[in-house]
Amino acid sequence: MKYYEAVEGFLKHLESIDRSYETIKGYRKELGYFGRFLEGKYSYEKDVGDITIEDLEDYMYYLKKSGKMSATRSRVVYIFRSFYNYLNKRELCSKNLAMFLEPIRVKQTERIYLSEEEFILLTGKIDKPIVKVAVQTIFYTGLRVSETVNLTLDNVDLDEKIIYVIGGKGNKDRVIPICEKLYNILIDYIDNIRPLVDSNKFFCTKKTGKLSPQYINVILHKAKDSLKWQKNVSAHILRHSFASNLIIHNAPLPSVQKLLGHSDLRVTSRYIHQDLEQLKKAVKLL
Template structure:
């Protein structure tokens, strides 16, 4: 998986799933398991534990990779049925809610982390990997290195974010990573999640929002402000425009202009 340039997260997840799968069978059985046996294993695991669609897909991908690498079996020989794709709209915070979240965070570093995620739409795993050298002050850009799919991209550095970043850097004086944690490493993903969790409670926001909701909110608010869909796709680092199009379904730019038939009644 390392040679195939899989991310550390994917390697860890696949390794865990494959180990779990192998523990269910004798060594002599594994090579000659039929597709039906594998499908039955996945079905029982998912239904007994009520696992999500994404977990099921990840399990199928991990098992297929194992058989392709270890035994040369083609993917077509292990055609497990994929779960039906869910159509869930992402959770989006309003501008007022974002403002409240930022205002209740008193710690400068924590405040700037949340601001940066919302301002640029970067993923949680990306924001903690940003280094000082990735910030181009003159061009007002931030380089995102090795994002999802191992792809680099640039995101804009807004004036307000720049001013807050400059104040943060002057105060904390990070040396390598923009947001440093304990020791020589970067800030942890868990710590960022806790920042938002506490801020949501303090701001009295009841939505089941996560750090990724800041990314969803960034994309939605950019579209509502008139930013071109293709540009939003580039900023978010989406491979397919179809992924970005989900935000057109939750943008209020057009839907709020629709007149309800109730408003035309005279009562």
């Protein structure tokens, strides 16, 4: 079976077991990159059974030389293993070649986050009202940017002060309470900012009837630059900030886990920040 035909079968399989749209989109992109790498190497499309462990290793080396971060390369290994597990079970290849790939060691770095004071400074530099409310929603709920732009009017219950996330990462649903600060912002948005358009998207522009993740990040980058900040700021950093600020204020880790939609508590624990002064105080206790 040709490589791209096998990839399409794998993606249909992911859809049949209810993997999320974003997951399938990401797998399609990464496996597409690998397919183009093979075409560049051999000048033709290989049968999936003829791909060798050397092909996989050459691709991983190519990613490293291209400057891809360890987290990105680790994700590629995970995708290869899932893809080859599918192929092996259907006897489309003799063995799961991806199991012979060395795992990529991902260095855990301190996560960047914004305090609420920094966030207020940042939003003061955003002159696009719809985007401003969208980023405020991310900061006060921890929503992923994809979840934010996909919210519909039915997903946001202002009477009950609840946001319903339908089909989040891993195709999981969750419920997020709306805090009082965000509630007032969203009421004003519905009454005075949201354009009258034929769209069920909660965040929408008059021109397109929707808002894109890319546009949100462009506006955030411009706002950050206007403040002359060196730190990176993106929609994902705002999600980090939500989690970090909750934990700083002693929110229970399992509650933060549920709000973020993490399946593993160890992932949530990465949001625990300790500055140098806190570490010095801890050492003095010995």
